Amino acid sequence: MKYLDEYRDGDLAQRVLREIERKVTQPWVLMEICGGQTHTIMRYGLDQLLPQSIELVHGPGCPVCVTPASLLDRAIGLAQREDVTLVSYGDMLRVPGTSQDLFSAKARGADVRMVYSPLDALRIARQNPHRKVVFLAVGFETTAPANAMAVYQAHREGLDNFYLLASHVLVPPAIRALIGSDDNRVQGFIAPGHVCTVVGCSDYEDLVRDYKMPIVVGGFEPVDLLQAILTLVTMLEEGRAEFANDYTRSVSYHGNLEAQRILGEVFEVADQPWRGLGEIPMSGLRLREKFAAWDADRVFDLHVAREEAPTECISAQILKGLRKPTDCAAFGSKCSPESPMGAPMVSSEGACSAYYQYRRHELVTLR
């Protein structure tokens, strides 16, 4: 139990664990769809502390990971233009496209810069009026309003050298796709806390109603996750499919209305390809017509194939909860955070990267 000792409320975590052990009488498969939650589970070894009959599988909860390689190819294509400065979040720069990543493009002379916020991207555009500044933006519902605000603000300022190249993904349609697939194993979901902070709870209530499957909103600290797991296991054992919000210190029922307003004003829902999962209907966002002048896809003539290259990486099955990162033959050998084959190894929030960071030594022993 050494892992939990360092946590801010180890005693509470122990009590919740005991309660889970008391409740569980049969096997259950639970999925979180949030890279931050995956990271916490692996860092604290929560999956190993839980009763063996509870299996945690890790869904497509890392937006960096599910960004199509073809979008990276388009970003790299743009970055290589003389007049373009490509800016993006740090995690995106190491994501492999079909042949290289943005770091390699930068090493070959492309103007690629890292930002922490869309506000930084706007500032770079203001400071470089003679450069075309393309902001490669990804994210779930948590990040999309901030990316939307950048475009809204560029429109308001008349900033005509700023463009958005985006891959936004929405969680509820992904849950629908996962539950609806023939090989689904998941019996209950932990919903992502900060996505719900922005969009609220009603979409998740709809999912519970439509699929008769329990969903509980969880936070990011060990006790948050254990509490969400306890609520799920209790519902499952009692045969109840309900919605619950176990992260009330951040998530309100209606979410952040102002963020939702900007999101809806700038974007509309559209079909979206997910790396590893393929296209999911109405699971992404595209800029509305009013903002076409800031849409890199419409402004630039981008001749890059949108098909994904085949690979031996099993990330698709990992993202669906069918296999674990450690089931992959390439894990830790051909594929590591230093030279990732698949996107879940790239970002520190990807499931493969989390397993690599916290579990690879055990695997070495096993092999």
Add this chain to the structure above:
Amino acid sequence: MCLAIPGKVVSIDNEREIRIGRVQFGGVMQPVSLDFVPEVVVGDYVLVHVGFAIAQVNEEEAELTYRALEQMGMLEGELPPCEESDARSGYEVPR
């Protein structure tokens, strides 16, 4: 990617119609858009994601969450190394 870090709003200004707060995270001060939390005033605590406050939190919760994130090694990569000046234009890319 979806992490949100709690910080204290130290001052609020309007910059190009954006409501910008100086927000203190541990020892670091950062500019943060407060557009999504119009009710927030100086002295309040907010949860910040990619430079935008997405929710208000209470002081005690903010302190506990910040310390937990620090302990969990989850702050790295979420905040710039120091406050940005206007002269700054993008960050050095760590390899």
